[in-house]
Amino acid sequence: MKLLRPALVFGGLLVIWHVAVSIFEIAPFILPGPVSVLAVAFERADILLGHAGITLAEILLGLLFGTILGASSALMMAYFRQARSWLLPVLVISQAIPVFALAPVLVLWFGYGIVPKVAMATLIIYFPVTAAFYDGLRRTETGWIDLAQTMGASKAAVLLQIRFPAALPAFASGLRVAAAVAPIGAVVGEWVGASAGLGYYMLLMNGRVQTAAMFAALFVLAIMSVCIYFAIDAALRRLISWQPDGDPSIR
């Protein structure tokens, strides 16, 4: 049942799509039907998978670097009072300048390869990861910190053994957002300038009015993004299995 419902919703949407395209006689170069999109997807599976592999690498590397950078920023801000006043402006600026506006600059600096895309994905997830984790580190149950102090714990021990694990649920929320937006960073990077990747392929097919192939690439991207999200979600659930699952407002 748990898997059946999303499958039903997905199938239903495909049917609506198909019916709408047939009834309104939409031109295939505007909106191709799901059947022709799937046909193209299978026909060009090897090409699509090749591009998908590159985009996947960009997303995963972006997630990795963004998480490392975000987590260490949050830890620094929680540990050093000084770091807070230095890092907070960086954090806000990283969010105030739209990453989309930075994309051409990154391409200019790092070329057409994988690096500017990874940088884009890293930048786009830096803020949600840092903000969520720092928030979690700040909101540690004060009783735990009091207890640790009476036990003679050092500031570092309190941070690493109490505040860090206590902030993991908040960190997980940040990572889930990151998992959902990292593909945006990678694809935008590919649009601005690339020689491979799903975003590049979509633009290429758009230029050739091969709309079905474009949709096929979009379809692969969507499946990939959903898989990344659920893989990360499952890993996080395992990591913080001690946290009671449920809406606290209902209890």
Add this chain to the structure above:
Amino acid sequence: MNLPKTDFGPAPPGLRVRNMQLGWESRILVENLSFDAAPNSWTCLLGESGVGKSTLLRTVAGLVKAFPGGVFEGSDGLPLDGRIAYMAQQDLLLPWLNATSNVALGARLRGEKPDLEKVAELLARTGISDRALAKSGEMSGGERQRVALARTMMEARPIVLMDEPFSALDAITRTQLQDLAFELLHDRTVVMVTHDPFEALRLGTAIHIVRTGDNAGHVSLFPPGHALRDPTDPALRDTYHAIMDALSQRGTADAEHREACQ
């Protein structure tokens, strides 16, 4: 009762509190609170909600800065650093650690190797050996507070401060835990904040009732007999009435109002 040997030589130090102020800078509720907790005894602090009893304990534990002029030290005249264990109303178990790791928390935090044999022994003495690997989410309130008690014992500090440690438990569990705590902490100096006159009567060697307003200060009572007492014992009736009189001195309406605001 067959009690195990003490960890602190002949006797642990007592606690000396002098000239402590309770309240906030803007509104001082009690001035010059002074009392002694005799070595190796159980001292109960009673008083209205909001009078600052918990803050007093937190100050003595070194978690809050004292108002200037306040003195707290061991009865041996030495500072209290490293000689105090603290037990709060909430069990404060870390939900990601199992009972064993929670009991060994102090050693882990100080970067020492935890004495797992002693942990196992304490879990046995608190009656929860079978829950050694359970996390706090899988334990009942009583079990969690037993783990907290074992964790307090593990610290081997001569002075134990308790802030309403049993108030969240049901009556039967509370009585069981009072018995257990009294037995386990027999060789330490215990200062316990409580709201419950019966708990104070049951456990206290001395009972100090902290009061505010016109009669600000405290009333000390020494119930007859030895803990663990039966609070329904007719011999304790006078002490019970004395406690209630001391608590209600300021007029019950105000006290109830404060309680409701909490």
